[in-house]
Amino acid sequence: MASTKVPEVRDITRIERIGAHSHIRGLGLDDALEPRQVSQGMVGQLASRRAAGVILEMIKDGHIAGRAVLIAGQPGTGKTAIAMGIAQSLGPDTPFTALAGSEIFSLEMSKTEALSQAFRKAIGVRIKEETEIIEGEVVEIQIDRPATGTGAKVGKLTLKTTEMETIYDLGNKMIDSLSKEKVQAGDVITIDKATGKISKLGRSFTRARDYDAMGAQTQFVQCPEGELQKRKEVVHTVSLHEIDVINSRTQGFLALFSGDTGEIKSEVREQINAKVCEWREEGKAEIIPGVLFIDEVHMLDMECFSFLNRALESDLSPVLIMATNRGITRIRGTNYQSPHGIPIDLLDRLLIIATSPYTEKETRQILKIRCEEEDVELSEEAHTVLTRIGMETSLRYAIQLISTAGLVCRKRKGTEVQVEDIKRVYSLFLDEARSSQYMKEYQDSFLFNETQTAAMDTS
Amino acid sequence: MASQSWMDVLKSAKKTALIHDGKRKIHYLFTDGKEMVEEYDLKTDELIVRKWRHKSTLGVQGQWQVEVGEPLTSSASTSASDVIKENCSNPIFMRKDTKNSFQWRIRNLFYPEDVFSVFVEPSERCIIIKTSNKKYYKKFSVADLDRSQLPLDGSALSFAHANNTLIVTYKKPKEILSLEQELLKELKKLKATAEGDVDCKTQ
Numbered sequence: 067m068a069s070t071k072v073p074e075v076r077d078i079t080r081i082e083r084i085g086a087h088s089h090i091r092g093l094g095l096d097d098a099l100e101p102r103q104v105s106q107g108m109v110g111q112l113a114s115r116r117a118a119g120v121i122l123e124m125i126k127d128g129h130i131a132g133r134a135v136l137i138a139g140q141p142g143t144g145k146t147a148i149a150m151g152i153a154q155s156l157g158p159d160t161p162f163t164a165l166a167g168s169e170i171f172s173l174e175m176s177k178t179e180a181l182s183q184a185f186r187k188a189i190g191v192r193i194k195e196e197t198e199i200i201e202g203e204v205v206e207i208q209i210d211r212p213a214t215g216t217g218a219k220v221g222k223l224t225l226k227t228t229e230m231e232t233i234y235d236l237g238n239k240m241i242d243s244l245s246k247e248k249v250q251a252g253d254v255i256t257i258d259k260a261t262g263k264i265s266k267l268g269r270s271f272t273r274a275r276d277y278d279a280m281g282a283q284t285q286f287v288q289c290p291e292g293e294l295q296k297r298k299e300v301v302h303t304v305s306l307h308e309i310d311v312i313n314s315r316t317q318g319f320l321a322l323f324s325g326d327t328g329e330i331k332s333e334v335r336e337q338i339n340a341k342v343c344e345w346r347e348e349g350k351a352e353i354i355p356g357v358l359f360i361d362e363v364h365m366l367d368m369e370c371f372s373f374l375n376r377a378l379e380s381d382l383s384p385v386l387i388m389a390t391n392r393g394i395t396r397i398r399g400t401n402y403q404s405p406h407g408i409p410i411d412l413l414d415r416l417l418i419i420a421t422s423p424y425t426e427k428e429t430r431q432i433l434k435i436r437c438e439e440e441d442v443e444l445s446e447e448a449h450t451v452l453t454r455i456g457m458e459t460s461l462r463y464a465i466q467l468i469s470t471a472g473l474v475c476r477k478r479k480g481t482e483v484q485v486e487d488i489k490r491v492y493s494l495f496l497d498e499a500r501s502s503q504y505m506k507e508y509q510d511s512f513l514f515n516e517t518q519t520a521a522m523d524t525s
Numbered sequence: 526m527a528s529q530s531w532m533d534v535l536k537s538a539k540k541t542a543l544i545h546d547g548k549r550k551i552h553y554l555f556t557d558g559k560e561m562v563e564e565y566d567l568k569t570d571e572l573i574v575r576k577w578r579h580k581s582t583l584g585v586q587g588q589w590q591v592e593v594g595e596p597l598t599s600s601a602s603t604s605a606s607d608v609i610k611e612n613c614s615n616p617i618f619m620r621k622d623t624k625n626s627f628q629w630r631i632r633n634l635f636y637p638e639d640v641f642s643v644f645v646e647p648s649e650r651c652i653i654i655k656t657s658n659k660k661y662y663k664k665f666s667v668a669d670l671d672r673s674q675l676p677l678d679g680s681a682l683s684f685a686h687a688n689n690t691l692i693v694t695y696k697k698p699k700e701i702l703s704l705e706q707e708l709l710k711e712l713k714k715l716k717a718t719a720e721g722d723v724d725c726k727t728q
Contacts, residue, residue, distance in 0.1 A: 154680065195582055200609070222612065229655065229662035240609045262608035293664055313584040350582075412568040 086146075086465075089439040093151040095119045106153055107435055110428035111144050117419045119150050122155055125385050132383035134374075136363070136413075138390055138406055139421030145389040148421070149359045152387065156505045161356030161384075163188040163303055167365030176374045179329055185377055186306040186335075188384035190354035191342055194299050198259040200234075201296055202227050203270045203289045204251050209241055225255075227290045237262075256286050259295070298304045303354065306382070309338050339382060355384045363388035364407035367399030378415065388416075388437050429456045429464070436465050442472035451488050459497040467491050482494060531672045532704060535711075542715040548573060551712055564594070570709055572622050592668055593620045616661055623704070627667060629693040634661060638686040643693055645679040652682065652692065669701055 094105030099119040101112045108115060114137070121135055137145045153162040172176070191400055202225035221236035223244070231407035236244070240262055247264050249255055252273035256265050268285035314334045345351035366374075377383060377450040388408075395407040404410060424432065430453040437444050444452065448471075456464030471487040480487070496504065505512075538553040544567065553561040557579075560642035563573040578587055591597060596619055609656060617632045631654070634641075641658045651666040681696040697705075 193582060223609070226659075227662070229659055231614055231660050235612050237608050237610075257609060259609070293662055309583055345582075356698050 075350075087150045088152060089151045089435050090147050092155045093122065093148070097154075099123070104435075106151070106154075107439075108144075108147065109431040111148065111421055114139075114144075114148060114419045114421045115151070117417075118152055121385070121387075121417070121419075122152055125156065125160070125355070127150075127341050131386075132378045132380065134388065134412075134416045136388045136390065136406065136408070136416040136418045137421065138418060140423055141391045143421040143423055145391070145421055146361060148419070149361070149387055149389060152357065153359070154325040156357065158267040159192075159303060160354055161188050161190040161303070162359065163356065163384075164359040164361065167360055167362040170366070170370065175329060177367070177370055178195055180375055182335075182377070183307055183330070184358055184360075186310060188358035189306045189382055190303045190356055191306060191309065191351050192301060192303045192344075192354055193345065193351040194301050195296050196299055199296055199298050200225065200257045200259060200294050201267075201290045202232075202254070202270075202294045204249060204253045205231065206251055207244065207249065208407055209236075209245070223414060225294055227292060227294055229292055230294060232294050248398065253476055254290065258300075263419060283319055295409070305356075306338065306342070309342075310334060313338060342382075355382075358384045359387045359389070361389050361509060362391075364390045364392045364395065365398065367395055368409070369399065371397070371409050375412055375415070424461060426453060426457055429453050429461060432461065433464060433468065436468055440469050440472065442468050442475075444468075445482045447485050448483050448488050451485050455488070455492065455497075459499060463497040466495070470495065487494055532707065535708060537712075540712075540715060542712065549712065551715070557722075565709070565712070569624075571624065575673050593622060595619060618663060618665075626697055627669065627695045629665070631661075631691040631693075632665070633689060634686070635689050636660060641684065641686060641691060643682060643684045645677045645682055647677055647679075650677060652677070652693070652695070654691070667695060670698075673700060673704065675700055 089107040092106035092108070092205050093109035093115050094102050096102060100266050101108075101115040101119070103110070103112075118137075121133075124133065137148055139145055139402065149164070153164070156162055165184055170184070172180060175183075205226050207221070207223050209219055211219050218238055219241050219242045220259040221244075223234045223236055223240075225232055225234065243264055244261065247255075247266060248416065249264065252270050254267040254270050256267060257263070268287040270289050271286050272289065274286055310330050314330045342351060342353065346353055374386070378386065390406045390408070392407050394403055394405050396402070397404050397409055402409075405413065408416075430449065433449065433452055433456060434444075437449075450465050452467060452471075455467065467488060468483075470491040471483045474490050475481075475483045475487045478487075492502060534555065535553065537646055538555045538561075540554075541552040543550045543552075543600065549565045551563045552566075553563070559577065559579040561578075561690045562574065562576050563572060565571065566573055572593055574654075575592045576589045576594070576597075577592060578589050580586055585708070589597060598600065600643050614633060616634050619631075620627065620629050622628055636656060636658060640660075642655045642657070644653055644655075645651075646653050648663075649666075650671065651664050654661065656662065667677065675698055678698070682693070683700070684691060684693045686692070
C-alpha cells in the first residue's frame, strides 16, 4: 500500500541572511563606557570604540544636533563595523540612515537634493496620530487553501467583544501575517486597519484552563468591551522626509502627470519645518535627531562638502558620521590635495576617530566570531592557518575563505574545517597581492596590453 | 446661540454648488481644511448624503467619512481588500434622515425584536444599541446635535424592527429644524452650475 504523501505546507518564517556585519550587535561597552576586549561582536579597536561610545551618549541625549564625526582608518579595520555598532545600540526608535558616498550621484536628482533627503531621513518626529483599530477576542479562524496548492487563499476571522461579534473577510496578506503570528482561537488581538499590523495582547481569561501547557510569557487579558472598531491614539515615529513626501505629492488628477522623480520643493520643506516646530512647541510632537552615516565619504565632491558645511549649521540637523579609508588625496571636483579628500574647513568641524590595524590575537578572535556567525566549525590548526592568512593578506580575504572552506568541507562530508580545506580554497581563490603578482607576470598575454602600460602610469 | 455659531461656520465656508442627477450637490471647504459634501433631493429637499473628509496631522488626504447616506462601496479601496474587511453578512449601519427626524437603519440583523435595546447615554452624548444575545453593539453620536451643542433627549428616541432591519428614529428638535430651513434657503441662493464640469482652478 502506497501511502499518499501530503504536500508540506511551507510557512514563511524568515531566514536571516548573513551580511558582512551581521555579527555586530552593539559597541561592546560597559556602563562606564569602558570598552570590553570582546563583546557584542566587536573585537579590539578599544580607543575608537570608546570614542564612538561618547558620541553615542551625545546622540542619545538628543540635545546636540549638527555634529559631525569622521571615522578614518585603513581598509578592513572596522570603520563600518563601528558605525553599525552605533546603529545597533541606538535601537529601532532612533533613525539611522546609511548611504555610500557614491549613491548621491544620480541623473534624476541633484546631488544636494539627494543629500538633503538623506539628512531629513535621519531626523525622526515622534507624533500622536489617531488610527482605526479592531480589538477583540478571536472566536474562530478559518483559512481555506485551494486543493491544488496554488492560488489565492480565502479566510474568515470571527472576532468578539463582550458585547458583539463580527465576521471579517481576510485578504492574502492578512492570512500570512495571522499565521506568522500564530494567532489562534482565544487570543485577544488588535489589528491596525490601515496598515494591517497585528499585535497579540494575550489569551482571553475565559479560555484559561488548568491543564493547558503555556509558555511562561503567556499573558491573560480580559475580553475587550464595547465595539470592535475603535479609534485610538498611537505614537509613532516618522522621518521628516516621509512628511515631505506626503505633502509634496500633487493632489488630484495632476498627480498622474507629475511622476515621482523626487525633487521636493524648498517651500514645502520650509512649511513642514515650521509646522514641526509648531507641534513641538504645542507638545504634540517630539523631534529625534538621528544619525546619518556616509560611507566612502571621499567620493563626495566639492559642492557636496560645501553643502554639508551649511547643512550642519541648521538646527534641524542629525549627527553626521562619515567614514573614509583615504589618506592625503585630491578633493573630488578640485585639484587640491587634502587629508582624507575632505576640505580643511569641513575637517575643522569634525571629531575624528582613527581605527588602527588589528593585531594577530584580534584577527583570530574576529575570525572565530565570524565562524560562529556563519555556522562553520574550524579545527584549531585551521584557525591558526587562517589567522596567518588574515595577517598576511587581509582580514576580508580570510573571512571570505571561511564560507568557501566550509563549503569544501561539507562536500567531502567533513564536520570540521581542516587545514587541507583552507589550503584548497587558498589555491582556488587568489587574494589581492597574489592576483597583482599574477598580473605582473602574465600581463603580456592579456588583452589590450599595449595600452595598459600607459594607462597604469596615470592612475 | 450655539446653533448660531455652527451656522456661522457654514456661512464662512467656501461653497461650491452643482445640480446633477436630480440632486443639489454642495461642496464646503472649511477654513481648517476640512471638506464636507452634502447632496439634497431637488424635489423634496431631503438630505440624501453628507460626507466628510479631512487631512491627518501629517497631511495625508483621508478617505471620505459618510455621516448620512449609503456607505461608500469599497470598490475604490482595492488595496485595502488585501488586508481585512467586514464580511458582507455583517450588519450594515447607515443614517438616512427624514424631514422631521434623524433615522438610522441597520440592515442584516436577523434577530427577533425583543433582543434589541436602544437607549441614550447622556454622559457620553451618544445613543447605544445593544443586543441581549451579544451579537451586535453600536455606540454612535448624533453629529448634528453635537455641532449645535443640543442635549440628547431619551424621549425623542424610538425604534422598530422589520424585514431584518432595525430602524432607530430620533425626532429632530425645533432648533435643528429651523437651522435646516435657514441653511436650505441659503443654499438655494447659491448659484449652482447646472450639469457638466465645475470650472476648477488649475493648480
